[in-house]
Structure formats: structure tokens, C-alpha cells
Amino acid sequence: MADAPKDDAPLGTRGRPGRGTGDATPSSAARSLADPAKKAAQKKPAAKKPAAKKPAAKTAATTSAAKKSAAKKPAIKRPVVEKPVTEAAPPTDAPVEPEAPAVQIAPKADVPPIGSPVELITVTSTEEPSAPRPEPEPAAPRLSLVRDDEAPDEARAAPRNGIPLSDWIAALSEGAQSVLGEDWEAKAAQLLAQLRRRLTGDYEVDTFGLDPQLHAIGMAAIRPIAEKWFRIEVRGADRIPSDGGALVVANHSGTIPVDAAMTTLVVNDHAHRTLRLLGADLVFTLPFVGEVARKMGATLACNEDAERLLAEGHIVAVWPEGFKGVGKPYSERYKLQRFGRGGFVSAAMRAGVPIVPVSIIGAEEIYPLVGNVPSLARLLGLPYMPITPFFPWLGPLGLIPLPSKWIIEFGDPIRTDAYPAEAADDPMLVFNVTDQVRETIQQTLYALLVDRGHPFI
Template sequence: MNDDRRTIGSGGKAGRGNRSTSPSSAARSLAGGAQRPKKPVTKVKKAATSTTTKPAAKKTTKAPPKPAKKAAPAAKKAPAQERPRLRAVTDEDAAAAAAAAAEEAARKTRTAGSASLPAGIPLDEIVVALVQGVQRVLGSDWESRLATFFAVLRKRLSGDFAVDEFGFDPQIAEILVSAVEPLAEKWFRLEVRGVENIPSEGGALLVANHSGTVPIDGLITGYAVKKYSGRDLRPLGADLVFALPFVGQVARKVGATLACTADAERLLTGGELAGVWPEGFKGIGKPFAERYKLQRFGRGGFVSSAMRAQVPIVPVSIVGAEEIYPLVGNVPSLARLLGLPYLPITPFFPLLGPLGMIPLPSKWIIEFGEPIRTDAYEPEAADDPMLLFNVTDQVRETIQQTLYALLVDRGNAFF
């Protein structure tokens, strides 16, 4: 048996082995079939392999935030002795809080009051300044005129008013005069000349030049006649005036009527002051470059009415209306579409919208010339076209020459 044991193995000598670090299977069987030991090195190798394959930057980027998250709540925690203790609110605390709230409200009220009023100016002085401003615009007798307005309003509401056959309402005319006065006297600084040439009674025909893009000159002329002579002017208007909604009704109420021979003769024979602007839309719609150059006066229809009624013709020259809306352009295609004689373009309209409709504050002068008598002719002379042409040309030339003289006297249009 000893010989058999000696034949197994290498006899104490180093064997050749299989160049492996682990024992062979035969050696393991001779060792009694011991269990194969675990290889902890493989885990280390894997960990080492993972550390070598993965970039080191990923570990460094994830590591810093972890201590910060843990340290944040610890920093916020306050010591137990510093935490405030809750207690019941007493009556003294409630009274103190109410007093503090009242003081804060009073402070805000004082701050708002001081911001709404100019610094250092008492309220009573501001009220006095406002009243003085109203007196300057409306006049010193604004209180009496306000009382008159309410009296007229009371009569209107009670139905105690009358109109003539043309629809003229004297009470409405009075209100219009009061409304136009600040515009004429303060804005346009109106100067009226030759009031003595307006007949104090009986019929007369006032013939004036027409200008201004918007027919404000008719409104101001009616105001001047009423203010300085005490008589009502009955304007003769175009068909378009009475075709416009609301405008036509108001025009009738203030004394206007259609510019036709029949209505004109009825007014003149009835002893009324009638006003006519023979240039029509050609006058108010002419370019600003042609200002104060009179257009044609038609075919003498107004002269015919004056001759048949045997009333004088009073030439009226108006300076100042040309500058309130300087007409620099026109849109005829759109005007025809809207049914208007022209669609004006001024330096401010439609560029500035509604603000462009504010008239410029030009200096106005209205002069009533010496009457041209027509009672020297027979009523039948109104059928003579040559005579009508001559008288029409005489009236037109008188107004044109007066305009030139007034322009020289006025000087600058705005100062």
C-alpha cells in the first residue's frame, strides 16, 4: 500500500502543474471534496472595474448636494428658548391695535388729501379761482343768465311756448345765443362794426361772404345781429342742412328756412331780417390758398327777392372764418359716396381725430356795410336779368373791397 501511495503525486518534487493558480480537480478530490471557496476578489475586481470604466466626474457632481440638503433644516431650526410663546389677547391689546389702525387710516387720508390739492394752496382759494375763471368765460352776469336758462327750461317742460309758421322758436334761439357767446367773445375775440347799418325795424336782406370749411360764420353772424341789434336773424340755408338728421330740426328752431324765393319773400315782406350766403358750398369748401377771394354769387336770386319785397340789401363782410379750419385737401370720391359736397382735410383733421375739429382761435371782424336800396326800382324790375346781374355785382364788389380793408386793419390772424 505504501508503494501505491508513493506512485500517486510527484514524490515530493515540484510538479509541472497546468500553469494555473487554482488547484486541479484531482487535487481537490484527494483533499476530500472540500467546498469551493468563495471568490471575494471577483467583487473587488468588479468594483475596481466599475471605478475604472465610469468617469470620476459623475461621482464628484453628485456628492456635494447631499450634505447641503442635510445641513439646511438644521440651520433653520431655532433653539427652544428663542421660540415665541403664544398667549391670549387681552382688552388692552385690542384697544392698542384699534388705535394703531385708526392712526394709519388718518395718515393715509392726510396723504391723499395733500396729493389731490396743490401744495400750500388752501381749498377756499382754489374755489375762488374757479369762480373767477367761470366769470371770465361766461361773463359777470352768468348767474342771471343761468336763472334765465332754468326759467326757459321750466316753460319748455310745461309746454308754454309758441313757434311761427316756419318753425322758429325764440326761446331756443335765446339759448343758442347764450351758448355761442363764449365762443364768439372769448375764443374768436369778435369785433363788430357798422351795427347802425342794420335796420331797427322792417325787413332787410343781409348778404355775407361764406368761408371756413364748416359754416360757423353763419352762427357767429346770427349771434352778432342778436347781441348788438336785438333782432333775430333768419338764415336761408341749403337743402343739405335740412336733410341732415337733428341738424335740420335745430336749424328750424333757431329761425333758419330753405333758401328759395318763396320763403325769402315771405320773410322779407313780414318784416324779418333774412340772411343769405350766396357763395354756398363753393365758398366754404374752397382751398386755403384762395382765402378771402369771393366766388360767384349765383344768378342774382337774392336780389330778385329783395326787389320784390322792396327791402334794402345790407352787405356783410366777415374776416376770421378762413383760418379756423384751413382746407388743404379734399376727398371727392368719398364725399360723393357719403352724399356730401366735399370731404375736407385740414392740417389737424383727420390726423388728430376729434381734437382736429376744434377751431383755431383766429381774430374775427364782422362789418355791416351801408344798405343798398332796392325800393328805387319797381317790383317788376326783378324780372330784368341785366339789372339783377348789375346789382349782384355791386354787392359782391362791395364785400370784396371791405374784406381787403379789414385784413389790413386786423394784421396777424391769431394775435
């Protein structure tokens, strides 16, 4: 079959081959030649086209009808809400502020290179200046804080007059007189002279380490405490031997051995003799404390040192209760503990010196011992760790002793020179003399407690 000529166009079209452009519909001949199925399919959209146009026409008709009905319906009048009319402010005599004059902005010029001279352009206003603005009314004064150094002189408080120098000197003199006594000037001069010798190294110590100058300074320091704070009352001071060796035996109490210092002061002031103390080993192992104790006249509590001091004619003091007496609880106050094995009696018998029993009340109340911490005491290497009503709760303030009333009484000396030299090795004789000394002190304590009454009055 020969090909159709190229100039002939396919049936049913008016233009180039292919799909219809939509500008024209196929001819009746072309529709008759189409497949029946296709013919039926083509009939359906043809039937729907006028139906699609009907709603559009109907819509137009409906729109026109709606416009007519809208024209016929009466318009609904909405209530008009009248807005409050703000009355114009009455004209005032104050001049109206003129508007700011228009400023002509110069056109942007090219930026000159760096280093070239720059021409300054002056911008001026084209309008004439209006009337000057009225000056504003002065504002009310405001309060402000001013530092004292910036305040005017009249606003500053007048300086207070200081205490005159003469009043200071009078107050110091009165205080020194109340502490050191009427002859406070001589005592102060003596202390200054001793201090000067200490600084220059012009002092001596004996074979046991006693420093007489430091001992005198220490006595002067604790004397006001004994007289003003503890109000010590001394009884039987005339029973202290004025010369020769003697052994002073006293009860021990007070948590801290303050009673040893007070006994030393009493012997120094009333018998005018330097008391040599026999201390425990712990005292001399403590730093600073051991050195000061030796220079104040203390030595190790052993029979050899005690016998040597007594033989040289010194007055020696011992506290046989030791730490058991000074560290006993407050509930056991003024109950003497064991006096050891009686070594002090043996030393006195060998030296042939008298034993002077001493009873002290008032020391038990300065630091009332209400508790102990053994574990902490072992950790610190101490025999006990005291707890008082004020220590350690108040810190350093708890170390201030309470102002209890003290009484120190010296008993009748017990002679030992009547015993033979070998009596010091007799344990029964030593025990009997030890018990005699202990019982004398205990009975004296009971009598002194009755005489004193209240411990702080």
C-alpha cells in the first residue's frame, strides 16, 4: 500500500497532524468512521458539556436575582455609637514651639584619599530663626546623700574633744597602784631593771636551773591574781621554818596545778624564802613549760634531788597525790587520794628536816572537773583531758579560772630528826608517818571548809 501524500492532512482535523487543538471539533465523517466504543466514549463528554455550562448560567442568573432582592430589601440600620468628643484645649498665652528648621543635607562627595586636606562644609538653615524658647520653671530641689568628706564644713558635726593626756596618766597611775600597791613606782623600776639585765644576759642560774630574776618577775606577775582574784587568806605562816631545810607537803587539786604557784607565792611573801618544787616527769617533757618550771625553781621529783636540796638547806615542796589528785572529778573534791609509797618521808628522814603539812581550799572550784576524754588524753600524751562547765565550750575563755575564795593553812611541823638514819628504810615506819601527814591535812580541810562557807563569797 502506497504511502499517502505528505500534503494530505488526516481526516477530522484542520491543522497539523496530532491531537486536536480545541479550536475546532471533528467532522461528522470522522465521527462516523470512529470505533463504536470510542464513539460512545465521545458521546458522554459531549453530553456533559452543556450540563457544565448550566451551573454557570444558573449562577449568573442567581447572582442577578440576588442583586435584585438585595436592592428590594430594606437596609438594616446599625445603632451609631457616638464617640466622646474631646474638647480642644483652650488656647494659652505660651508661645508655640516652632518647628525645627529643615536642614539641607549636602550630597555625598567622594572620600578624599588619606593624608589629603579635608574641606569642611558648613550646613546652614534656609529658614530664619524663630522666637527664643521660654525658660523652663525651676524644678523642686531633690535630696541627695553626700559623703562626709564632700559635705560643707558647716554641715559636719563638731569634733569631740579627746581625753587630756593628764587624765590618761592619772588613770594609769591609779591602775598601777591598785595592782602593784602603794610602792608601785619602786616595783615598776625593779621590774624594768630586771628586764634590762635579762636582755643584756647579765643573770645567773644555780645548779638546778633556778633563775632568781625570772622567779622574782613571776612572783610579781601572779601576786595581783592571788590578792585580787583568789583573795588568798594565809594561816600559820609563822610555822614555816625561817632557815634550814624543810619539806612542805600539801594536797593537790584544781585540774591545773595553780595551787603550786600560789603556795610558792605565799612562802616567798611571808617567809621570804624561795620554795623549790618537786614536779612530775611530764612537766619537764612539755616544750616551754619544762624550761620555765626549772627557772622558777622546780626540779624532778626523785629522792636524789630532794635529799640534795634538803641537805643544802632549801625549803622543798611536794604534792604526793600527783595527777590523781589534780585530775579528780568535782564530785570527789577535798577527798585526798593515795599519798604514794611515802618516798617524801624517806627523803625527810635521811636529811633530818621537819615535814610541814599544808592544807589548801579554793583550788577545787577554779576549774570544776565534770568530765574526761581518755582517748584524746592518750592521743596527746596527757594523764587526762578535762571537761569543765566552760571548757572547751567557750574556747579560750574557758581557761579563765573562777574567782573562788582560797585559804592556805600551814600545820605544825612533824619532826624527823628524832628517828635514826636507818629508819628511812623501815617501810612500816615510813607508812605510819605518811598516814599521819595525810590525816592531818584531811582533817584540816574539813575544818577550813566549814570556816569558809560559800566558795565564791
